[in-house]
Amino acid sequence: MRQDSPGCVDYYPGWLEDADRLFAVLQDQIAWERHELTLYGRTIPTPRLTAWMGDTAYRYSGIVNEPTPWPEALASLRERLRQELGVGFNSCLANLYRDGTDSMGYHSDNEPELGPRPTIASISLGDRRWFVLRHRTSGKRWSWDLGQGDLLVMRNESQSDYAHAVPKTTRPVGPRMNLTFRWFQAQALESSR
Numbered sequence: 001m002r003q004d005s006p007g008c009v010d011y012y013p014g015w016l017e018d019a020d021r022l023f024a025v026l027q028d029q030i031a032w033e034r035h036e037l038t039l040y041g042r043t044i045p046t047p048r049l050t051a052w053m054g055d056t057a058y059r060y061s062g063i064v065n066e067p068t069p070w071p072e073a074l075a076s077l078r079e080r081l082r083q084e085l086g087v088g089f090n091s092c093l094a095n096l097y098r099d100g101t102d103s104m105g106y107h108s109d110n111e112p113e114l115g116p117r118p119t120i121a122s123i124s125l126g127d128r129r130w131f132v133l134r135h136r137t138s139g140k141r142w143s144w145d146l147g148q149g150d151l152l153v154m155r156n157e158s159q160s161d162y163a164h165a166v167p168k169t170t171r172p173v174g175p176r177m178n179l180t181f182r183w184f185q186a187q188a189l190e191s192s193r
């Protein structure tokens, strides 16, 4: 594990052995979608493909992610995470960065349905990508060059005190996939209506 990580992030390089096979299976079996994002009155397609596996829709940044079915390989991975981390996950947001122009801007996974201190387990497949974490007030940054089978776990104040991003790159890169397992509490939203 990296010595210079903030305490709320754990990094397990090469956690998954059969990452190549899983990448091919999930690229084919996940129901990938491309959403549109409205920013400052302009509607643009998101610079990546996504899919949401969960019980109910997940809304953020004006995007509505309707749930899509769990491929068997993804359900097995969720079970392995539960056994090894001792944390249950009921949903997964998958991202596919097709080339270096695909990216994700700085944000925190701080929607109310995720709770105040969510544990998010992120698995990387495919080519490597930089994952950057920035402390909200000090501006201090950390980055990880994530690739095939790496596991990164964000916990505790990782979403309240930090933002994270996947920047674009001019490096020639092949497709890169990220699977973020979460616990999504839809009732929190419904009971407040």
Ligand SMILES: O=C(O)CCC(=O)C(=O)O
Pocket (backbone or CB within 6 Å): 093, 095, 104, 109, 122, 131, 164, 165, 166, 178, 180
């Ligand atoms: O690709 C990544 O590692 C970042 C994904 C992410 O932040 C998200 O899905 O919310």
Ligand SMILES: [Mn+2]
Pocket (backbone or CB within 6 Å): 107, 108, 109, 164
């Ligand atoms: Mn995120």
